[in-house]
Amino acid sequence: MNMFIHLVLMLAMPPLLLGVINKTKALFAGRKGPPLLQSYYDLIKLARKSVVISRTTTWIFIAAPVVTLTSIAMAGLLVPLGPFGAPVSFTGDLILFAYLLAVGRFFTTAAALDTGSSFEGMGAAREVTFACLSEPILFFALLVLARISGSLALGDLLHAPLDAGGQGDIASLVLVAIGLFILLLAENSRIPVDDPNTHLELTMIHEVMVLDHSGPLLGLILYGASIKLFVIGAVLLHVLFPFQSGSALLDWGVFVAEMLGVAVAVGVVESTMARLQMRHVPYLLIAAILFCAFGFVLLVR
Amino acid sequence: MDMALIITPFAAALIAALLPSNRWRPWLTPAAGLVHFILALRAVFGTAPRTGGEWVGFDPAGKLVLLLVSTLFMVTSISLIGYLKSHPRRANRVFVACMLCTLGSMTMVAWSRHLGLMWVAIEATALCTAPLIYFNKTTRSIEATWKYLLIGFVGIALALLGTFFLAYSMLHAELKASLVMDDLLRAAPHLSKPWLHVAFVLMLVGYGTKMGLAPMHTWKPDAYGAAPGAVGTLLSGGVTGCAFLCLLRIYQICCAADEFAFVSPMLVFMGLFSMAVAGVFMVGQQDYKRMLAYSSVEHMGILVLGLGFGPAALFGTLLHLFSNGLTKGVLFLSAASINRAYDSTRIDVAHGVLRRLPVSGGLFLAGFLAITGSPPFGPFISEFSILNAGFGTGHFVAGGLFLFFLLVVFIGMGSTVLPMLQGREAEPAAPSMHRDSFWTVAPPLVLLGAVLMIGLWIPVPLNDLLHSAVEFLEVQP
Amino acid sequence: MNSPLNALLVVVLALNLFALGTSRLVTVIKIVSLQGVLLGLMPLMIEEHVEWESLLAMGGTILLKGAVIPWMMMRAIREVEIRREMEPLIGFLPSMLLGALATGLALLFSKSLPLASEHTAPLLVPASLATIFVGFILLTTRAKAITQVMGYLVLENGIYIFGLLLLGVIPLMVELGVLLDLFVAIFIICIMVNHINQAFSSLDTRRLSELKE
Numbered sequence: 001m002n003m004f005i006h007l008v009l010m011l012a013m014p015p016l017l018l019g020v021i022n023k024t025k026a027l028f029a030g031r032k033g034p035p036l037l038q039s040y041y042d043l044i045k046l047a048r049k050s051v052v053i054s055r056t057t058t059w060i061f062i063a064a065p066v067v068t069l070t071s072i073a074m075a076g077l078l079v080p081l082g083p084f085g086a087p088v089s090f091t092g093d094l095i096l097f098a099y100l101l102a103v104g105r106f107f108t109t110a111a112a113l114d115t116g117s118s119f120e121g122m123g124a125a126r127e128v129t130f131a132c133l134s135e136p137i138l139f140f141a142l143l144v145l146a147r148i149s150g151s152l153a154l155g156d157l158l159h160a161p162l163d164a165g166g167q168g169d170i171a172s173l174v175l176v177a178i179g180l181f182i183l184l185l186a187e188n189s190r191i192p193v194d195d196p197n198t199h200l201e202l203t204m205i206h207e208v209m210v211l212d213h214s215g216p217l218l219g220l221i222l223y224g225a226s227i228k229l230f231v232i233g234a235v236l237l238h239v240l241f242p243f244q245s246g247s248a249l250l251d252w253g254v255f256v257a258e259m260l261g262v263a264v265a266v267g268v269v270e271s272t273m274a275r276l277q278m279r280h281v282p283y284l285l286i287a288a289i290l291f292c293a294f295g296f297v298l299l300v301r
Numbered sequence: 302m303d304m305a306l307i308i309t310p311f312a313a314a315l316i317a318a319l320l321p322s323n324r325w326r327p328w329l330t331p332a333a334g335l336v337h338f339i340l341a342l343r344a345v346f347g348t349a350p351r352t353g354g355e356w357v358g359f360d361p362a363g364k365l366v367l368l369l370v371s372t373l374f375m376v377t378s379i380s381l382i383g384y385l386k387s388h389p390r391r392a393n394r395v396f397v398a399c400m401l402c403t404l405g406s407m408t409m410v411a412w413s414r415h416l417g418l419m420w421v422a423i424e425a426t427a428l429c430t431a432p433l434i435y436f437n438k439t440t441r442s443i444e445a446t447w448k449y450l451l452i453g454f455v456g457i458a459l460a461l462l463g464t465f466f467l468a469y470s471m472l473h474a475e476l477k478a479s480l481v482m483d484d485l486l487r488a489a490p491h492l493s494k495p496w497l498h499v500a501f502v503l504m505l506v507g508y509g510t511k512m513g514l515a516p517m518h519t520w521k522p523d524a525y526g527a528a529p530g531a532v533g534t535l536l537s538g539g540v541t542g543c544a545f546l547c548l549l550r551i552y553q554i555c556c557a558a559d560e561f562a563f564v565s566p567m568l569v570f571m572g573l574f575s576m577a578v579a580g581v582f583m584v585g586q587q588d589y590k591r592m593l594a595y596s597s598v599e600h601m602g603i604l605v606l607g608l609g610f611g612p613a614a615l616f617g618t619l620l621h622l623f624s625n626g627l628t629k630g631v632l633f634l635s636a637a638s639i640n641r642a643y644d645s646t647r648i649d650v651a652h653g654v655l656r657r658l659p660v661s662g663g664l665f666l667a668g669f670l671a672i673t674g675s676p677p678f679g680p681f682i683s684e685f686s687i688l689n690a691g692f693g694t695g696h697f698v699a700g701g702l703f704l705f706f707l708l709v710v711f712i713g714m715g716s717t718v719l720p721m722l723q724g725r726e727a728e729p730a731a732p733s734m735h736r737d738s739f740w741t742v743a744p745p746l747v748l749l750g751a752v753l754m755i756g757l758w759i760p761v762p763l764n765d766l767l768h769s770a771v772e773f774l775e776v777q778p
Numbered sequence: 779m780n781s782p783l784n785a786l787l788v789v790v791l792a793l794n795l796f797a798l799g800t801s802r803l804v805t806v807i808k809i810v811s812l813q814g815v816l817l818g819l820m821p822l823m824i825e826e827h828v829e830w831e832s833l834l835a836m837g838g839t840i841l842l843k844g845a846v847i848p849w850m851m852m853r854a855i856r857e858v859e860i861r862r863e864m865e866p867l868i869g870f871l872p873s874m875l876l877g878a879l880a881t882g883l884a885l886l887f888s889k890s891l892p893l894a895s896e897h898t899a900p901l902l903v904p905a906s907l908a909t910i911f912v913g914f915i916l917l918t919t920r921a922k923a924i925t926q927v928m929g930y931l932v933l934e935n936g937i938y939i940f941g942l943l944l945l946g947v948i949p950l951m952v953e954l955g956v957l958l959d960l961f962v963a964i965f966i967i968c969i970m971v972n973h974i975n976q977a978f979s980s981l982d983t984r985r986l987s988e989l990k991e
Contacts, residue, residue: 171784171901178792283799283871290878291792297885298788298901417948421955428962435970440977444986447923447970454930454963455917461956462910462937468944473894478947495892523989 002084005252010076013256014226015039017233017263021190024267039226046219054212056116064111065217068104069224075100076231078154082255083162083244089155094142097154098135101187104224105131112209123208126278130186130193130205133285137183140292141176145239147299148172158235162242173239175295180236182288184266186281188229191270193281233262303359303412306340306367309333310405317397326397327385330378333401334371337408341371346762355481356415361770365619366546367411368766369626370539372751374404376744377531380634383740384531387641395432403429403535410543416464416480419547420457423511426540427453433532434524445520445527452520456510460547463503467551470496482550489557497555501564504551505571511544512601513594514571515578522582525594526646530637533590537597537633538626545604545622552608553774565609569699572606575599576706583713589639590646592717593632596672599710600625600680606703607687611694615771617686620755623763624671624679627752631668634745635661642735648717653726660737662722664745669718671752673711679755783823786816787905790939791881794912797932799874801863806928807851810935814843817938824945832945835953839938842957847931847964854968855924858975867919877915881908902942909936923971923981927964934960 019036026033035041053061078097080086109124146152148169149160161173186193189206196207210221237258245251276284313333320326345364359367381400385393406429409422427450435446464480471485472478473493479485510517525533555564579599586592600621607618636646638661643651654662671678674685684707691700754760759767790813797809818840821832855861866873881904888904897903913933917926941948971981978985 170781171788174785174788175792178789280799280801280870283874286871287792287795287799287874290795290874294788294791294878294881294885297882301886301889415949415952417952418955421952421959424956424959424963428959428966431966431970435973438973441988443970443973443977444989447974447983447986448989450963450967450970451917451926451930455933458930458933458937462940465937465940465944468947469940472944472947473892475894478944480947480952493892526989 002248003087006077006081006084006087009081009252009256010073010227010230013259014230015043015223017229017259018226020260020263021267021270024264025271028268028271039222043219043223046222047216049215051215051217054115057111057114057212060107060114061111061212062217064107064114065213065220065224067107069220069227071100071104071107072224072227072231075104076227076234079231079234080155080158080238081234082237082251082258083159083242084248084251086155089153091152094146094152094154094157098138098142101138101228102131102135104228108209108221111213115212117212120209120211123205126205127209130281130285133282133289134183134186137179137186137285137288137292140289140296141180141183141235141239144172144176144292144295144299147296158238159242161239162244169299172295172298175291175298177236177239179288179292179295180232180239181265182284182291184229184232184236184262185269186285186288187232188225190266192273192276193284195275230259233259236262303344303357306337306344306408307405307412309336309340310401310408314398314401314405317401318394320394323393324389326393327382330381330397330400331375333404334375334378337404338371338375341367341408345766355483356418357412358414359412360414360482361766361773362546362549362619363411363414365623365766365770366542367408368763369542369623370404370407370411373534373538373626373630373748374407376630376747377534377634380637380740380744381531383738384529384637386740387735391436396436399429399432400532400535403433403540407539407543410546414482416467416482416485416550419550420461420464423460423508423543423547424457426543427457427511430532430536430540433535434528436529436532437527439527441523442527445523448520449524452510452517456507456517458507459503459510460507463500463507463551466496466500466503467492467554469493470500482554485554486557489554490559492554492558494558494560497558497560498563501551501555501560502567505548505567508544508547508551509571509605512541512548512604513598514601514605515575515598518575518578518598521598522591522594525597525633526588526590530633530640533593533633533637534630537593537629541597541601542622542626545601548605548608549774556612556774561611565611568605568609569696570609572602572604572609573699573702573706575602575605576703576710580706580709580713583710584716586713586717587648588646589648589651589717589721590636592714593629593636596632596710596714597629599706600629600672603684603687603703606699607690610687610691610696610699612771612775613694614687614690615774616767617683617690619767619770620759621680621683621687623767624683624752624755627748627755628668628671628678628680630748631664631745631752632672634741634748635664635668638735638737638741639665641741648721651721653724654722656726658735658737660742661745664742664749666718666722667749668745669714671749671756673714674707677753677756679752682756682759783820784901786820786823787901787939790816790935791905791908794881794909794932795874795877797928798877798912798915799870801870803855803861803863803922803924804852806863806925807848807855810928810931811844811848813932813935814847815840817935818843820939820942821945824942831950835950835957838954838957842961843931843935846961850964850968851924851927854971857972858981860922860924860975860981863920863922863925865921866925867921868915873915873919877908877912880911880915884908884911897943902939906936906939909933909939912936921982921984923967923974923983926983927967927971931964 018039023033075097077087078093109127112120112124145157145160149157151157189196194205241258243254310333313329317326317329344359345368406422406425413419431446431450435442468478468480470493471488473496474491476488513521576599579595583595604618607614639654640646642658671680674681688700793809793813797806818836821836884904884907910933913929913936916929920926975981
């Protein structure tokens with residue numbers, strides 16, 4: 001039953017998060033903003049369009065959105081939601097989790113390079129550069145949690161804050177939470193790392209890579225990106241608000257509310273901060289690495 | 302009774318801030334200075350028992366500093382009237398108020414027997430003197446004030462950290478922590494040594510910055526160069542004396558904790574290093590006010606060196622604190638007069654001073670002889686006494702270096718001062734209406750008299766005070 | 779019982795690194811004021827019975843560091859119209875890494891310091907040392923007068939953290955005196971900043987080089 005809810009939430013909820021973020025930003029700007037379900041409408045609209053494919057591209061261009069979506073969805077199966085167990089869990093699956101995220105990224109950048117456009121090539125280069133800095137964040141964060149829980153399976157490891165009950169390790173967890181929140185912003189191309197709303201600026205990263213995709217392919221990419229937001233948000237929530245009441249229904253409700261809260265927080269950050277200069281982005285990511293590393297130092301000292 | 306010593310300057314500062322008349326306001330300083338001086342004499346030499354509880358009160362060391370501060374302030378406040386008269390158009394509200402607040406906070410330093418309170422008071426002197434240095438509002442004085450503030454703040458912040466460490470050394474020894482001198486002295490033998498050591502180093506660096514020990518002296522030439530002469534006197538005699546008192550407190554605690562062997566080499570090194578740096582920069586110095594600043598660095602070095610020589614040198618050190626402060630007053634006040642006559646602090650402009658300003662020039666010469674330790678002035682006695690103690694306690698190398706640096710400084714200072722005083726006036730030197738007058742001559746003359754008197758015969762009450770201070774500092778728990 | 783305190787302390791450490799990494803003066807001011815507020819709250823987590831005296835000192839700290847000083851600094855930079863720290867002596871990234879290194883070392887080696895047994899669990903001592911060091915980095919490697927002052931404030935915050943070990947030892951009078959001194963210091967500095975800007979048309983303290991041997 002819980003597994004079923006897990007699947008439903010993971011597949012159905014992500015576009016709503018985008019709607020919540022946009023609504024928050026609109027409220028901050030004093031606008032009414034698009035309806036909460038706008039992302040769903042967009043996806044349906046895109047699905048009904050026809051596809052235009054450049055003649056210079058190869059099969060990679062078509063395969064990339066499908067592979068990306070699949071790998072991220074599989075990664076989502078490894079992450080437990082709230083206090084419940086993950087559908088798939090085995091020792092060492094945190095490596096698989098990181099690699100599934102990396103496979104998605106690899107295909108997206110490969111497709112961008114496949115178009116032969118210098119513009120998209122630039123976006124791909126940036127994406128990969130920043131990925132070098134954002135992956136250590138994830139690894140250090142997981143390392144801290146693994147150290148606390150003594151387990152190498154994501155399903156157990158992410159429940160470590162819940163089991164620890166906030167004794168002693170809370171300082172490390174605070175650091176990891178800060179690092180993971182920065183990771184969330186960076187991985188999902190949100191402000192202050194990237195601006196999801198500009199499509200023609202020379203400064204953006206993710207959006208520039210998917211310029212040539214259209215119709216259902218673009219829909220798959222957008223859908224995949226929103227699932228990624230959901231999955232990393234779920235990881236963050238384990239550290240930020242470990243909560244278990246015992247009643248399954250209440251726990252699911254709390255989880256959904258927390259996830260919406262994360263979306264609101266992202267919206268608030270986007271409304272109150274300006275996008276960083278491209279050359280300052282690494283500072284932020286390195287700071288996040290350092291926080292997670294300090295978390296580790298605190299544990300082992 | 303003691304309270305009045307604190308209240309008088311601050312009340313006068315308040316009046317100065319409220320008083321609308323730019324012309325009469327300067328008179329508040331000598332008035333308050335006189336009242337303060339009389340009260341200070343009563344507090345220092347009176348027979349009234351110590352009052353004020355554990356936190357505050359004048360012990361012999363505090364009394365000595367109080368006497369020095371009060372004397373210097375009263376004398377300089379008279380020259381201040383002449384100074385402000387010659388700048389009638391400049392608003393002096395902030396200047397006079399800050400001057401009085403400086404007196405108040407310096408008294409506070411001498412009064413407090415609680416290290417936290419003392420720190421607050423020292424920081425207050427830094428804050429009150431900053432606007433005084435800035436009085437001329439030129440780009441140079443801005444620069445000087447900025448350096449003074451920033452370096453001073455960082456130094457004092459380190460001293461605060463040192464104070465905290467000291468309290469922690471008590472906590473670590475599982476005693477009830479306190480920053481009251483009496484408690485600290487009582488608990489000294491049991492203090493946690495590592496924390497005490499670090500606390501001493503931090504406070505030496507922190508209060509040493511305020512005193513102007515090398516290598517934390519870099520603000521000093523700039524600040525003294527930019528400040529009016531009267532302010533220079535207060536800074537070099539009074540404020541440094543207060544900082545030295547703070548150092549004496551931690552020194553006393555370390556001695557009571559039987560850590561003299563730890564602090565002595567550091568003090569000796571800092572002292573000699575300051576003298577060396579001052580000597581190097583004094584040779585060939587082209588600016589006579591900056592030269593005075595380096596001379597101050599040198600003498601702070603001598604004071605610290607004297608502490609490093611141990612209890613035997615304490616009498617000389619305390620006497621030197623006194624004689625150096627008074628001599629610096631002579632030098633700064635006569636230099637201010639020279640500065641006004643030539644409108645420059647450079648020796649290539651100020652030439653033939655003895656012809657243009659015979660009295661001020663003569664005073665400057667006498668001050669130069671006194672500060673370099675020539676008999677029959679006060680500093681000769683005190684420096685000789687320190688040297689004697691140094692050799693007596695087996696510090697032969699340090700004593701030898703001490704003599705050598707004194708010689709370097711004498712040559713360096715002489716090569717700057719003598720050409721400036723003698724010779725002809727340079728032809729194109731700007732004509733100036735400024736001549737010796739009562740306001741510019743009388744205050745340094747009084748101070749010179751005092752310096753000479755100390756050199757020839759130390760007055761009995763002062764001698765008693767010095768001896769009781771030595772006894773007080775030597776006393777073991 | 780030390781967990782919430784440690785959580786606040788690591789946030790303070792994180793803020794240090796952000797202050798080192800940013801070039802926007804407004805951000806630095808905001809970071810330092812947030813740090814001040816966090817510090818002001820800490821006594822609540824240490825003392826079991828909070829007395830009115832410490833409440834007064836806490837209120838003073840929060841008011842001064844969280845509101846008054848940032849307000850004065852904001853006013854100062856609005857008047858001199860300066861937004862960014864350019865050309866620091868050591869770049870933003872290296873100084874951030876240096877700060878991180880210092881923080882790491884402080885965390886690692888604070889175990890070997892001779893501390894009273896009740897003080898080994900909280901991160902007070904390493905946090906204090908790291909913050910002091912970061913303050914020094916800001917003070918010495920930045921060129922703008924304002925950032926140097928912020929460095930001084932961070933340094934002061936570091937010392938304050940150490941002072942938390944001595945709660946109850948430092949009397950209220952002294953704590954308030956320290957706060958008053960800090961207030962007056964910043965007040966004078968704001969005036970000076972304005973004058974430096976008028977006299978040199980810049981807040982670059984490297985231009986203050988007229989006086990030297």
